[in-house]
Amino acid sequence: MKRLLLPLLSIALPASSANAAILYSGQKNITIANTFTPSVFIDIDDLAGSGSSAPQTGWDVNTFFGGQGFGNSTNFQPVRASATDSSAIINLTTGSLVGSSQIYFNAPAGSSTHIGTNPGQFASGSNGFIGFKLIDNSAAGPFFGWMRVNFSNTGAAGNVIDWAYDNSGSAITVGAIPEPSALALLGLGGMLCAFRRRRTA
Numbered sequence: 001m002k003r004l005l006l007p008l009l010s011i012a013l014p015a016s017s018a019n020a021a022i023l024y025s026g027q028k029n030i031t032i033a034n035t036f037t038p039s040v041f042i043d044i045d046d047l048a049g050s051g052s053s054a055p056q057t058g059w060d061v062n063t064f065f066g067g068q069g070f071g072n073s074t075n076f077q078p079v080r081a082s083a084t085d086s087s088a089i090i091n092l093t094t095g096s097l098v099g100s101s102q103i104y105f106n107a108p109a110g111s112s113t114h115i116g117t118n119p120g121q122f123a124s125g126s127n128g129f130i131g132f133k134l135i136d137n138s139a140a141g142p143f144f145g146w147m148r149v150n151f152s153n154t155g156a157a158g159n160v161i162d163w164a165y166d167n168s169g170s171a172i173t174v175g176a177i178p179e180p181s182a183l184a185l186l187g188l189g190g191m192l193c194a195f196r197r198r199r200t201a
Contacts, residue, residue: 021168023047024177032067032151032158039064044076044145044163045136051160058137067122067151067158070111075141077104078111079131081120085109090120091128092174098131098144099171115153122151127161129174134165143167146174 023045030051032040038053042061055062060076063069070089072078078089079102089111092098115122122128127150135141145165152158166172 021166021170022164022172022176022178023167024164025162027162028160030160032063032065032160034066034152034155034157036064036069039069040160042160043137044132044134044147044165060134061147061160063149063158063160066153066156067149068112068115068153070114072109074106074108075135077106077133079103080105080111087111088114088121089130090114091122092131092146094129094175096129096131096174097171098133098146098174100133100142100144102131102133104133115151122149124151124153125156126150131174132165136167140167141169143169144172146172146176148175 025047028050030040030042040051040053040061040063041055041059042051042063043049043056043058044060046058052059060073062071070078079092079098080087080089081103083103083105085105085107086109087103087105091114113121115124117123127148130147130149132145132147133142134145136143143165145163147163148161150159150161164172164177166176
């Protein structure tokens with residue numbers, strides 16, 4: 001039994017991973033209507049929120065026309081093609097790293113040329129990822145994160161699917177979400193030990 005318990009503990013205890021500081025929204029699937037009004041306002045660090053049709057205190061993202069229109073506050077800076085207010089936001093691939101080396105425009109800005117078939121553009125009707133730099137509602141940061149979206153320029157609605165950011169200030173991998181906790185793994189180890197004890201009794 002001791003021989004079984006020790007390997008289980010060695011698997012469960014090293015849970016202090018780089019992903020420990022990642023905060024994840026969970027699946028939101030916020031609809032972006034193909035209209036200007038209502039548009040969608042999202043407060044990124046309000047992980048329990050699901051967007052609103054009017055600007056709320058602390059909003060970070062405003063998107064409309066199925067995602068063809070995308071605006072951001074000063075506190076939310078998407079990765080862009082160049083550091084200008086009219087530069088297109090970029091569609092990142094899963095596994096890309098979002099951090100201080102990307103290009104941001106550090107002021108409120110918009111984007112309307114990010115959907116298309118060119119490299120770095122979002123394909124209409126397909127999932128894509130926005131990388132971002134965030135100052136949260138308590139003025140802490142910058143933190144780096146990703147947002148999964150499905151934009152449309154065909155008259156269909158779009159979606160903001162989910163997002164995550166690392167509140168330690170470290171760079172984040174696009175698509176990364178928190179790992180299971182050490183306690184959950186220890187619980188699994190305990191159940192396996194009990195099962196083993198029952199079989200050998």
